[in-house]
Amino acid sequence: MGKPERRQQILAVARDVFARRGYHAAKIDDIVAAAGVARGTFYLYFQDKRTIFEEIVDRTIARVGMAIVRVDLKSNVAEQVKENIRRVVRVLLEDRATTKILLSDALGVDPAFDRKLHSFYDEMSSLMEHSLAEGQQLGVVRPGDVRLIAWLAMGSLKEVMFQIVQRGAAYDEEKLVEGTFAYFTGGALRV
Amino acid sequence: MGKPERRQQILAVARDVFARRGYHAAKIDDIVAAAGVARGTFYLYFQDKRTIFEEIVDRTIARVGMAIVRVDLKSNVAEQVKENIRRVVRVLLEDRATTKILLSDALGVDPAFDRKLHSFYDEMSSLMEHSLAEGQQLGVVRPGDVRLIAWLAMGSLKEVMFQIVQRGAAYDEEKLVEGTFAYFTGGALRV
Amino acid sequence: MGKPERRQQILAVARDVFARRGYHAAKIDDIVAAAGVARGTFYLYFQDKRTIFEEIVDRTIARVGMAIVRVDLKSNVAEQVKENIRRVVRVLLEDRATTKILLSDALGVDPAFDRKLHSFYDEMSSLMEHSLAEGQQLGVVRPGDVRLIAWLAMGSLKEVMFQIVQRGAAYDEEKLVEGTFAYFTGGALRV
Amino acid sequence: MGKPERRQQILAVARDVFARRGYHAAKIDDIVAAAGVARGTFYLYFQDKRTIFEEIVDRTIARVGMAIVRVDLKSNVAEQVKENIRRVVRVLLEDRATTKILLSDALGVDPAFDRKLHSFYDEMSSLMEHSLAEGQQLGVVRPGDVRLIAWLAMGSLKEVMFQIVQRGAAYDEEKLVEGTFAYFTGGALRV
DNA sequence: AATGAATGAGTTTTCATTCAT
DNA sequence: AATGAATGAAAACTCATTCAT
Numbered sequence: 001m002g003k004p005e006r007r008q009q010i011l012a013v014a015r016d017v018f019a020r021r022g023y024h025a026a027k028i029d030d031i032v033a034a035a036g037v038a039r040g041t042f043y044l045y046f047q048d049k050r051t052i053f054e055e056i057v058d059r060t061i062a063r064v065g066m067a068i069v070r071v072d073l074k075s076n077v078a079e080q081v082k083e084n085i086r087r088v089v090r091v092l093l094e095d096r097a098t099t100k101i102l103l104s105d106a107l108g109v110d111p112a113f114d115r116k117l118h119s120f121y122d123e124m125s126s127l128m129e130h131s132l133a134e135g136q137q138l139g140v141v142r143p144g145d146v147r148l149i150a151w152l153a154m155g156s157l158k159e160v161m162f163q164i165v166q167r168g169a170a171y172d173e174e175k176l177v178e179g180t181f182a183y184f185t186g187g188a189l190r191v
Numbered sequence: 192m193g194k195p196e197r198r199q200q201i202l203a204v205a206r207d208v209f210a211r212r213g214y215h216a217a218k219i220d221d222i223v224a225a226a227g228v229a230r231g232t233f234y235l236y237f238q239d240k241r242t243i244f245e246e247i248v249d250r251t252i253a254r255v256g257m258a259i260v261r262v263d264l265k266s267n268v269a270e271q272v273k274e275n276i277r278r279v280v281r282v283l284l285e286d287r288a289t290t291k292i293l294l295s296d297a298l299g300v301d302p303a304f305d306r307k308l309h310s311f312y313d314e315m316s317s318l319m320e321h322s323l324a325e326g327q328q329l330g331v332v333r334p335g336d337v338r339l340i341a342w343l344a345m346g347s348l349k350e351v352m353f354q355i356v357q358r359g360a361a362y363d364e365e366k367l368v369e370g371t372f373a374y375f376t377g378g379a380l381r382v
Numbered sequence: 383m384g385k386p387e388r389r390q391q392i393l394a395v396a397r398d399v400f401a402r403r404g405y406h407a408a409k410i411d412d413i414v415a416a417a418g419v420a421r422g423t424f425y426l427y428f429q430d431k432r433t434i435f436e437e438i439v440d441r442t443i444a445r446v447g448m449a450i451v452r453v454d455l456k457s458n459v460a461e462q463v464k465e466n467i468r469r470v471v472r473v474l475l476e477d478r479a480t481t482k483i484l485l486s487d488a489l490g491v492d493p494a495f496d497r498k499l500h501s502f503y504d505e506m507s508s509l510m511e512h513s514l515a516e517g518q519q520l521g522v523v524r525p526g527d528v529r530l531i532a533w534l535a536m537g538s539l540k541e542v543m544f545q546i547v548q549r550g551a552a553y554d555e556e557k558l559v560e561g562t563f564a565y566f567t568g569g570a571l572r573v
Numbered sequence: 574m575g576k577p578e579r580r581q582q583i584l585a586v587a588r589d590v591f592a593r594r595g596y597h598a599a600k601i602d603d604i605v606a607a608a609g610v611a612r613g614t615f616y617l618y619f620q621d622k623r624t625i626f627e628e629i630v631d632r633t634i635a636r637v638g639m640a641i642v643r644v645d646l647k648s649n650v651a652e653q654v655k656e657n658i659r660r661v662v663r664v665l666l667e668d669r670a671t672t673k674i675l676l677s678d679a680l681g682v683d684p685a686f687d688r689k690l691h692s693f694y695d696e697m698s699s700l701m702e703h704s705l706a707e708g709q710q711l712g713v714v715r716p717g718d719v720r721l722i723a724w725l726a727m728g729s730l731k732e733v734m735f736q737i738v739q740r741g742a743a744y745d746e747e748k749l750v751e752g753t754f755a756y757f758t759g760g761a762l763r764v
Numbered sequence: 765a766a767t768g769a770a771t772g773a774g775t776t777t778t779c780a781t782t783c784a785t
Numbered sequence: 786a787a788t789g790a791a792t793g794a795a796a797a798c799t800c801a802t803t804c805a806t
Contacts, residue, residue, distance in 0.1 A: 003769075022299040024215050028797065038771045043798065078382045104298045104305075108213040118357070132379065140381050148351065148370040149379045155350020156343040163342050166309070179339040187378040188323065188340045190331050191269045194786085219780060229788040231782080240780065385790075404681040406597050410776065420792045425777065460764045486680045486687075490595040500739070514761065522763050530733065530752040531761045537732020538725040545724050548691070561721040569760040570705065570722045572713050573651045576765085601801060611767040613803080622801065 007045045010035050015056050019097035022105045023053055050110065057106050060098045061120050063091045068124065071131045077140055082181045088157065089177055096165040103162040125150045153184055198236045201226045206247050210288035213296045214244060241301065248297050251289045252311050254282045259315065262322045268331050273372045279348065280368050287356040294353040316341045344375055389427045392417045397438050401479035404487045405435055432492065439488050442480045443502050445473045450506065453513045459522055464563045470539065471559050478547040485544040507532045535566055580618045583608045588629050592670035595678045596626055623683065630679050633671045634693050636664045641697065644704045650713050655754045661730065662750050669738040676735040698723045726757055 001009070013035040017026045028049055032042050046052040067087035071080045092099040106117055128150035135141030141149075157180055164171050192200070204226040208217045219240055223230050237243040258278035262271045283290040297308055319341040326332030332340075348371055355362050383391070395417040399408045410431055414424050428434040449469035453462045474481040488499055510532040517523030523531075539562055546553050574582070586608040590599045601622055605612050619625040640660035644653045665672040679690055701723035708714030714722075730753055737744050 001769095006769085021302075022305075024299060025302070027795090039798085040771055040773095040800080041769080043800095044769070049797075078380065081380060107295050108215060108299055111216070114213075135380070142373070142377060142379050142381060144370055144373060144379075145366065148367070149374065151351045151354050152347040152371060152374045153379060155353075156347040159346020159349060160339065160342045162346075175336065176339070179335055180343060182333065182335060183340065183343040183378060185378045185380045185382055186333060187374060187376045188333050188335075188344060189269065189272060189326070189376045190333060191376055197786095218778095230780095230790095231788055232786080234781070235786070383790095388790080403684075404687075406681060407684070409774090421777085422779080422792055422794095423790075425779095426790070426792095431776075460762065463762060489677050490597060490681055493598070496595075517762070524755065524759060524761050524763060526752055526755060526761075527748065530749070531756065533733045533736050534729040534753060534756045535761060537735075538729040541728020541731060542721065542724045544728075557718065558721070561717055562725060564715065564717060565722065565725040565760060567760045567762045567764055568715060569756060569758045570715050570717075570726060571651065571654060571708070571758045572715060573758055579765095600799095612769095612801095613767055614765080616802070617765070 006037075006041075010037065010042060010045055011052065011056065014052050015095075015097050015101065018053060018056065018105060019100045023101075023109045050113075053101075053109065054113065056098055057102055057117075060091070060095065060102050064088055065120070065123070067091045068127060070127070071135075073131075073134055073138055073140070077135070078181075078185070081184065082177060085157065085180050085184075086173075086177045089161070089173055089180070092161045093164070093173060096168070099161060100165040103158060104166065121154065125154060128153060156180065156183060197228070197232075201228065201233060201236055202243065202247065205243050206286075206288050206292065209244060209247065209296060210291045214292075214300045241304070244292075244297075244300065245304065245307075247289055248293055248308075251282070251286065251293050255279055256311070256314070258282045259318060261318075262326075264322075264325055264329055264331070268326070269372075269376070272375065273368060276348065276371050276375075277364075277368045280352070280364055280371070283352045284355070284364060287359070290352060291356045294349060295357065312345065316345060319344060347371065347374060385427075388419075388423075392419065392424060392427055393434065393438065396434050397477075397479050397483065400435060400438065400487060401482045405483075405491045432495075435483075435491065436495065438480055439484055439499075442473070442477065442484050446470055447502070447505070449473045450509060452509070453517075455513075455516055455520055455522070459517070460563075460567070463566065464559060467539065467562050467566075468555075468559045471543070471555055471562070474543045475546070475555060478550070481543060482547040485540060486548065503536065507536060510535060538562065538565060579610075579614075583610065583615060583618055584625065584629065587625050588668075588670050588674065591626060591629065591678060592673045596674075596682045623686070626674075626679075626682065627686065627689075629671055630675055630690075633664070633668065633675050637661055638693070638696070640664045641700060643700070644708075646704075646707055646711055646713070650708070651754075651758070654757065655750060658730065658753050658757075659746075659750045662734070662746055662753075665734045666737070666746060669741070672734060673738045676731060677739065694727065698727060701726060729753065729756060 010031065014026075014031045017030050017034055020026075021030065026049075028039060028042055031052075032039050035042075046055075067090070068084050069080075069087075071077060071084070107114060125147065129146040132141050132146040132149055136143055136146070160176060160180060163169075164176070201222065205217075205222045208221045208225055211217075212221065219230065219233060222243075223233050226233075237246075258281070259275050260271075260278075262268060262275070298305060316338065320337045323332050323337040323340055327334055327337065351367060351371060354360075355367070392413065396408075396413045399412045399416055402408075403412065408431075410421065410424060413434075414421050417424075428437075449472070450466050451462075451469075453459060453466070474484075489496060507529065511528045514523050514528040514531055518525055518528070542558060542562060545551075546558070583604065587599075587604045590603045590607055593599075594603065601612065601615060604625075605615050608615075619628075640663070641657050642653075642660075644650060644657070680687060698720065702719045705714050705719040705722055709716055709719065733749060733753060736742075737749070
């Protein structure tokens, strides 16, 4: 097994261990045992526990960040929004273990790590707020505090993804996208 | 200071420490130092670290649970829903420290604790699912997977509460309620 | 056993262990085993291995530093020099274990610690250089590079002390003082 | 590069690493990196870390041992003594890195290694003691405990050499020899 | 002869919990 | 009831050495 393959293997195994046990309950011993290597080998490839965890989360954070593209209000807005949801859902369901980690274990690892996560969510939120504000100008977005709306939208998607990966349930991706989009578009209650 | 008062005081102090540091970073030492008691005294009142944490979370979980009341579909549905949101928001903002703990530190403490949390959210979700299904029968709720809608609604409220308490921001409660209700009723995007 | 006594006891035991094994070979386990306490107890009193070692050495460094007093060239110089030697010898032989540590284990512990030691010796050397230079003015000190003379004098005393404590030999203190003083005064070779 | 050359190169590189970092802080990794060979290669040429260190020190110990020749009391004693000092100084300053190792890192490596060093110094001391005792018979050496005198003389030279190599200072060799000799002959203080 | 990936024994340090006073 | 000194299990990490290629 080549060096990059070994690294990849340990990374994959660690991801599963973190997903199964959570950051604090996951011991280096669990990882190396699962990977079938000696303890020292782990440290040959990764500086420490925190570093490998960060690498796992960073990768997905980056992919989610790239999945979201600015909405062009001159073109079909609804379709673009749905496409954004679709891309995020796809990225998150592609690697469920990491998504579980991102959405439930990544918080509380470390003050510095917490800040990083919050920054990421803030960025996502900001992006949405801008689009929402523009949308309000054009009348395609309901009036109201854009920051609040951004949080509501973000939270609803996070929860759905969290529930799915946490339960290990097989859900139809497109239905999730449609449902989430529908909620974003029209809520649930008819009054 | 009487026994119950001392217990209460340690509990309050522990809550703040947990909110500030998170479960794992909070040391028994931090708690007893802040409470101004000896380390041994802590164990006179609480079995262990996990137990006191659980008690803090349980209390709020119970209050949130009680804040939500079954919607009577024969009466004004919208107002009842809004009232439910209002009660949950009120409970959660009443004790921001505990809310912060519940929404960001309670996950990843322990497999058993995780299960408990999930149970609670499942219960909340179930409650909503029932109401939503009934509402769909009556045509006051948009068609669609009720479980998904429950998650979406629950997630959006959780995120808003989390952002508020995590930032320590002063937000107008009624605006939060209105905004969240509006999202539940009509989403954000006009298409 | 009170807290200060316990601290003192661990310190004394650690000193012996360091003297017997040297810094690197001395394990925390050796110290706690010799002290008859649990491993955790050690860390109750001392931050870490390096810290307790430093405390042991610092104490003696300080005592040696205080043992040396400026020579007043208007008064009996020879007697003052001899008295300085006597005081240093007394301090160093009072606690042979620590002297052994200072003269043979303290070097190579740590770059920072090495610097500290060098600083101390530099200070001692500087003190002597000043006195020697003054003495040269008055003609009571042989001409020559005062720094070199300071090193020669310091080195001869260090070696004698080192040999004595390292062998655990019982030597007559006054004979050591006289001999060292004689060497400083007249060397060894008659030409 | 032939086998003996490679061995020589690793030895030279290791010497520099040991001189720079000290025995314990010097890692095999530092040596092989500096030598530009693989880790395994190191072990083709040397049994282990301890062995290569020993070889470095042994070489200089041997050279110093050979630099000192028995003083013939029938011939010019002063000149022979000075010549001995000169030869030792020359050997020690020829390879400053190793001298630094010998005088500051070699102690505390290992109990066995410590014994070896002490043996060497004992041998040197014995040699001097004999000469000094003979000199006392002939009246060319001041009376007094010859072992003590030997330690004083040895210590003064060790310290000077240590200070020089440790500081990396450029010192005129002959001045060092003269100064050390002068101290051995007449001390420093005129009384 | 050379390589460098892999090993795992060994050490320090932390911290929840206990218990004698 | 309260104290706080003592405990020791548990965990992360290091690095000299080995060995298959």
